[in-house]
Amino acid sequence: MRPYPDGGAARRKEDPKALAPVPGRLGxxxxxxxxxxxxxLHRITGVGVLLFLFAHILDTALVGFxxxxxxxxxxxxxxxxIRLLEMGLAAMVLFHALNGLRIVAIDFFPRLADRHQQLxxxxxxxxxxxxxxxxxxxxxxxxxxxx
Amino acid sequence: MSLxxxxxxxxxxxAGGLELWxxxxxxxxGIVLVFxxxxxxxxxxxxxxxxxxxxxxxxxxxxxSPLWQTWDWTMLTLGLIHGANGLRVVIDDYxxxxxxxxxxxxxLYVASLIFLxxxxxxxxxxxxxxxx
Numbered sequence: 001m002r003p004y005p006d007g008g009a010a011r012r013k014e015d016p017k018a019l020a021p022v023p024g025r026l027g028x029x030x031x032x033x034x035x036x037x038x039x040x041l042h043r044i045t046g047v048g049v050l051l052f053l054f055a056h057i058l059d060t061a062l063v064g065f066x067x068x069x070x071x072x073x074x075x076x077x078x079x080x081x082i083r084l085l086e087m088g089l090a091a092m093v094l095f096h097a098l099n100g101l102r103i104v105a106i107d108f109f110p111r112l113a114d115r116h117q118q119l120x121x122x123x124x125x126x127x128x129x130x131x132x133x134x135x136x137x138x139x140x141x142x143x144x145x146x147x
Numbered sequence: 148m149s150l151x152x153x154x155x156x157x158x159x160x161x162a163g164g165l166e167l168w169x170x171x172x173x174x175x176x177g178i179v180l181v182f183x184x185x186x187x188x189x190x191x192x193x194x195x196x197x198x199x200x201x202x203x204x205x206x207x208x209x210x211x212s213p214l215w216q217t218w219d220w221t222m223l224t225l226g227l228i229h230g231a232n233g234l235r236v237v238i239d240d241y242x243x244x245x246x247x248x249x250x251x252x253x254x255l256y257v258a259s260l261i262f263l264x265x266x267x268x269x270x271x272x273x274x275x276x277x278x279x
């Protein structure tokens with residue numbers, strides 16, 4: 001639960017000192033358990049995917065400069081190191097998607113909150129299950145690019 | 148355990164106003180994006196030759212179809228707004244200095260708008276003949 005859904009803006013206006021920073025501690029806290037890790041991972045993967053999206057819009061936009069420029073730029077994606085990052089991107093997107101569905105399920109069907117641990121176990125299980133073929137498909141191209 | 152668990156695990160929906168709308172938007176756009184993004188990723192990155200076959204001709208071929216133009220534009224728009232709103236919440240949570248927080252959020256809004264316009268322009272106005 002985020003204690004301040006607006007990020008504390010209204011509370012801060014009421015009393016500027018109420019949300020004064022505590023040295024050595026980040027602003028938002030969660031009440032612990034697996035949910036805390038899922039919540040933190042959701043934020044981290046979300047920000048990570050957004051940063052990639054910015055880069056991806058830029059590289060795709062270069063298609064407007066014609067084949068020579070665009071083909072030279074997308075060749076970056078054939079670099080083995082970038083392929084490894086691409087696998088990391090897949091892992092982040094997939095976790096964010098599955099965990100997001102869990103959040104939506106609990107928010108729209110509040111009784112599911114009683115089963116939140118099983119739901120998170122399902123998220124992690126499906127993530128592992130889907131990462132196996134994903135790793136295989138991308139891994140085979142990565143191995144081939146090394147030869 | 149029921150009530151305490153619920154308080155701990157459920158994100159409370161905001162009472163109303165803009166925050167309620169963004170809360171709702173995040174959930175609806177999130178569901179749509181699961182299909183759009185995972186579909187895009189499977190088709191472009193996993194199947195066939197993956198990114199090895201992605202070049203100018205590949206993009207030109209895809210965007211000659213209104214289906215993929217619509218797909219990509221919807222994904223671009225929902226993804227950018229969903230992501231920008233998510234980062235807005237993160238900035239609100241961690242940046243305590245008012246001026247810095249306002250500056251970061253302004254930069255985020257401006258950047259998101261520019262990327263949205265750039266992405267829309269390239270999907271709508273792209274002319275494959277220009278390259279060949």
